[in-house]
Amino acid sequence: MTRDRSSVEPGQRFGRLVAQEEVLQEAEEGPARRAVRCLCDCGTEVTILLQNLKHHSRSCGCTKRKDTMSEAFRNRGRRPRLFVAEPGMRFVRLTVLQEERKRMPNGAYVWVAHCQCDCGQETTATVNNLKNGQVQSCGCLHRERVAATNALRATHGLSDHPHYHRWRNMMGRCYDRRDPHYANWGARGISVCSEWHDPQTFVRDLDKLLGPCPEGHSLDRIDNDGNYEPGNVRWATPLTQRHNQRRAQNP
Template identity: 40%
Template sequence: MCKMVDLTGERFGRLTVISKGNKRLYGKPTWLCRCDCGRLKYAITQSLKNGDVKSCGCLQRETRRKNAINLNEVRIHHGMSDSRIYRIYNNMISRCYRKSSNGYENYGDRGIRVCDEWLGKDGFKNFMEWSFANGYSDKLTIDRIDNNGNYEPKNCKWSTRKEQANNTRATIFLEYNGKSHSLTEWSEITGLSKATIYTRLRKGFSNEKALGYK
């Protein structure tokens, strides 16, 4: 059995190892550590050395507080609180920073963020000015050009719902006769329903047969 390397006195993030622990985690021996905030924390060697544990938990709490945008602070006296564009802005912030928000798992949980320019006291004002200068209308929705990128001026545009649907990660594109279209677009071109095309593909049909060209 390998001898446990003594980590006493070593520092990992905010934690300083003060002694061997008197409890086990995951079946492994632990180290008793003191966090910079004064709290004690038990951690195994691997978690400390890999950087998986850097504090008693206070670092994560601080990070969450920093990222949790207080929408009441953002709601400056712009007179637009009941407008459609403010609801879009509000929802954009919520799905990136509020775990309870519908869709958080597809945005904030994936690391999607909102740029600094659109956050804080002047965040909505800056967002609104960008929107009206870049084609905003009540018939369009905010869309990210790179679906894995953040909400920021260079990666956002105003799109129809159809255009936005074609930009989702779940969108299926088919190539036929040198052309590539989404199922929605092929449905309009061929007159077949999306469900019919999709079912044919699931059954192993070639693109040509799925689209009814053979």
């Protein structure tokens, strides 16, 4: 059965309005017309003609009145928050210490979180930026990505060395957001030790620590939650790597 393309799905958003259900609205003359019962972000419930909702209406009228909080919400006090950065929560390299409501220079209030970075530095970021992934460290992660990009562009004469291709793949997984594997490495906070940002050092150390790669093996981290660094790498078969994969964890 083909779905009516003109219909509105429950939960569909139109500006500040969220559709709840379609209803029929009686008209003084003519047949009943299709309408949608909506909940505005200010807390007001309103019924709007379907054609108006799709082309014009974007709120219950609160934006025109410059009143973005209904009487029902006023009676309850401050609008309930949808996301709270609680102490101990982690966002890539940042651990939340505490959050507070802060007034900005323009007079608006925002929630900010004071965080401890894995590198030891403390930093402050808005809760929205933490939640959306726009802030992931005190700035050290960005500096590492810049260094990694510069290293990739450097001329070093190692293009034909087998370890160099492993180095490029490793750096891409950890620092290149466009890499298809970034979500399971860099986005989780997995990084490469600073010494190995230099491909020559990486190739030399890998030759010294592990030697040539055996057939059917590839580079693997011993501690799957650890970084690429001396003492945490080995040659492993695909089966060993599958057994070493992180287990699914509750968010």
